[in-house]
Amino acid sequence: MARRSDASAGTPATLALARAGVAFTALGYEHDPRVAAYGLEAADKLGLDPDRVFKTLLVTVDGSLAVGIVPVAMQLDLKALAGALGGKRAEMADPAVAERKTGYVVGGISPIGQKTALPTVLDESAIICESIYVSGGRRGLDLELAPDDLIAVTGGRYAPIARAR
Template sequence: MSKRPDAAAGTPATLALTRAGIDFRAHAYDHDPRAAAYGLEAAEKLGLDPDLVFKTLLAMVDGALAVAIVPVAMQLDLKALAVALGGKRAEMADPALAERKTGYVVGGISPIGQKTPLPTVLDESAILCETVYVSGGRRGLDLELAPDDLLAVTAGRYAPIARARPR
């Protein structure tokens, strides 16, 4: 994998990875503003297995913001996130607060290069992946990198925080 910040138009995420010396690849695609699920759109447009594409979600755990990164085909288990962070209760964060604290817009929130560093948890399913794909900081841009590198740049940790979507 080679570094390709030029393809990413220098988002805070690509700049943070470059500064940290982390190997990554940027993958741009034509975002459809009518897309209902940004992560699933990325998987489809990039021709990827949805298990390799991860979405970045912000939650409040006992009143404090935290970042959860889970496969796009799954959903966040809020109770498991609370446990992973030593908390009792978690709920999804208000989208406006998420945008304000991260510096990114919903649908383009990257776990990397956020304005305010937050506790970060990556679903343990990523351990099985050579590389994962996360938002690059804008809609229509995903970054491919090793999951351990993602945790290194976000000071994150692995935990079982994803569950299957109800059918």
């Protein structure tokens, strides 16, 4: 069951967007705790095209944390992300480190409003979308916004970092 709301969703992500004057729509849904594929669950429950719903993944690139954002139906290409950030090697970050550095829980990590600003790369497939959806900072909350606004508010960049499963 989906529900629409506004900036009153009150997460660091929605507050950061409101402060920056970025237009967005907050979409909530009832998260099923038995589901592990959070992004696919969001696409399904909100009735959205999975190509427009993006997941936020924390990685270490040559020992430093970074953020990769890819469509939920795709996988993050670690080598491509490392290259996009001028690194040689990337691996998924430890979930406890991801939670501590972002201030969000796994499955609800938003690329926006993180406690620590990290280098951020959005898959280039987002360029063709008028708007995309990313986590709003908690499980059961997604935010719709323009991809260029996401790049602007995170200080990120586009690069081809997704690959088919």
